[in-house]
Amino acid sequence: MTIYGATSADAPKFDQAAHDYDAVLIMSFGGPDGPDDVVPFLENVTRGRGIPRERLAEVGEHYYQFGGVSPINEQNLALIAALEAELKEHGPDLPIYYGNRNWHPYIEDTLRQMRDDGVKRAITFVTSAISSYSGCRQYREDLIEASEAVEGAPVLDKLRTFYNHPGFIEPVIEHTQEALEQFAPDVRDSVRLVFTAHSVPLGMAKNSDYEAQLHEASRLVAQGVGRDSYSLVYQSRSGPPQMPWLEPDICDYLREIKASEGIENVVMVPIGFISDHMEVLFDLDTEAMAVAEEIGMKLVRVATVGTHPKFISMIRELILERMTENPVRRALGNCGPNHDICPLDCCLKGSRPKVHAEANS
Numbered sequence: 001m002t003i004y005g006a007t008s009a010d011a012p013k014f015d016q017a018a019h020d021y022d023a024v025l026i027m028s029f030g031g032p033d034g035p036d037d038v039v040p041f042l043e044n045v046t047r048g049r050g051i052p053r054e055r056l057a058e059v060g061e062h063y064y065q066f067g068g069v070s071p072i073n074e075q076n077l078a079l080i081a082a083l084e085a086e087l088k089e090h091g092p093d094l095p096i097y098y099g100n101r102n103w104h105p106y107i108e109d110t111l112r113q114m115r116d117d118g119v120k121r122a123i124t125f126v127t128s129a130i131s132s133y134s135g136c137r138q139y140r141e142d143l144i145e146a147s148e149a150v151e152g153a154p155v156l157d158k159l160r161t162f163y164n165h166p167g168f169i170e171p172v173i174e175h176t177q178e179a180l181e182q183f184a185p186d187v188r189d190s191v192r193l194v195f196t197a198h199s200v201p202l203g204m205a206k207n208s209d210y211e212a213q214l215h216e217a218s219r220l221v222a223q224g225v226g227r228d229s230y231s232l233v234y235q236s237r238s239g240p241p242q243m244p245w246l247e248p249d250i251c252d253y254l255r256e257i258k259a260s261e262g263i264e265n266v267v268m269v270p271i272g273f274i275s276d277h278m279e280v281l282f283d284l285d286t287e288a289m290a291v292a293e294e295i296g297m298k299l300v301r302v303a304t305v306g307t308h309p310k311f312i313s314m315i316r317e318l319i320l321e322r323m324t325e326n327p328v329r330r331a332l333g334n335c336g337p338n339h340d341i342c343p344l345d346c347c348l349k350g351s352r353p354k355v356h357a358e359a360n361s
C-alpha cells in the first residue's frame with residue numbers, strides 16, 4: 001500500500017504531476033456522539049500519550065456538560081454537504097467519503113468502504129489548518145496504518161496545509177471584522193486582538209512550522225482588519241505539569257492584560273481551528289468567557305470558518321490544483337504555498353519519533 005503525500009522518499013517525482021481522482025476523502029478528529037462514547041473516545045485520543053488521569057476526568061466533564069456530544073461530527077457533515085453541493089455545481093463531480101482518527105466513522109472502515117465501491121485513488125482533505133504532529137503527521141500515520149489494514153485500499157494523496165490560503169484567511173478577516181463591530185466605534189481601535197490555538201508540547205512545536213504558520217495567519221488576519229499588531233496565545237493545554245507546552249494560556253493572558261494594562265475590550269480569534277467544536281465551546285466560550293466576566297472584560301469570540309462559501313470553494317480549488325498541470329497555487333503573505341508532499345522529517349512528534357511510519361510499502 002502506498003500513500004503519496006506521506007513522505008517524499010516514497011513518492012516518485014512523476015507523482016507531483018496532475019492526477020485524476022475518483023473520490024474525495026475528508027479526514028478529521030472525531031468526537032463522542034453521546035455520554036457513553038466519552039470515555040472510549042478519550043481512550044482513543046490519549047492512548048500511549050501519558051496524559052494524566054485527572055486531566056482526562058476534567059476533559060470528560062467538558063463533554064458531559066454538553067450532553068456527552070461533541071459538535072465536531074455534525075460540523076464535518078455540514079462541511080461535506082456544502083462541498084458536495086459545490087462539486088455538483090462546479091465540478092469535479094466526485095463522491096465524498098468521511099473518516100476520523102478517534103471516533104466513528106473510523107478511517108479504516110471508510111477505506112474498506114471506498115475499496116468496496118471501487119475507488120482507486122482519492123484526494124484527502126484533513127480538517128487542520130496548521131502543521132504540527134497533531135495536525136499533519138499524525139493524520140498521515142493514521143492513514144498509513146489504516147491503509148495497511150485494508151487489503152486493496154485506494155491510493156491516497158493529501159492536500160497541502162492551507163493556513164495562508166485566501167479561502168481560509170479572508171473568511172477569518174470577515175468574521176473578525178464582525179466581532180470588532182460589536183464594540184462602539186470610539187473604543188474599537190483600542191480593542192485588543194488576540195489569536196488563540198491549541199497548545200502543543202514545546203518539543204512538538206520545535207519540530208514543525210506550527211508557531212511560524214500561526215504567526216503568519218494571525219498577521220494576515222490582523223492586517224486584513226487594519227491592524228499592525230496582534231497577540232498570539234494558546235489554549236487547551238494538556239499533558240503532565242512538568243512537561244513544557246506553548247504559552248501563555250488564554251485565561252492567564254486575559255487576567256494579565258487586565259491587571260497590567262487595564263485592557264477591558266478583547267476580540268479573540270480561534271485561528272487554529274476551522275469549526276466551533278468542543279475546544280472552542282468549552283475552552284473559549286465557557287472557560288475564557290467566565291474569566292472575562294469575573295475580571296470585568298468585554299470578550300467577543302470570532303466565529304470559525306465553518307462552511308463559509310469561500311472556505312468551501314478553497315477546498316475545491318485545492319483539489320483542482322492537484323488535478324492540473326502547472327497549477328496556480330494561491331497563498332497570501334510571505335511564506336508561499338505549503339508543500340503538497342511532506343518531507344521525510346515533516347512534523348515529527350518531538351520526543352519519540354515514530355520512525356517505522358516511514359516504511360509504507
Ligand SMILES: CC1=C(CCC(=O)O)c2cc3nc(cc4[nH]c(cc5[nH]c(cc1n2)c(C)c5CCC(=O)O)c(CCC(=O)O)c4C)C(CCC(=O)O)=C3C
Pocket residue numbers: 029030031032042045046049051055056059070071072127128129132134135198199200201236237238239272273277278279
Ligand atoms: C494541534 C492540535 C489540534 C488542532 C489540529 C486539528 O484540528 O487536528 C487539536 C485538535 C483537536 N483536539 C481535540 C480534542 C482533544 N485533544 C486532546 C489532546 C491533545 N490535542 C493536541 C493537539 C491538538 N489538538 C495535543 C498535543 C494533545 C495531547 C495528546 C496528544 O499528544 O495527542 C484531547 C485529550 C484530552 C486532553 O489532553 O485535553 C482531546 C479530547 C479535538 C476534538 C474536539 C471535539 O471533540 O469537538 C480537536 C479538533
Ligand SMILES: [Fe+2]
Pocket residue numbers: 198
Ligand atoms: Fe487536541
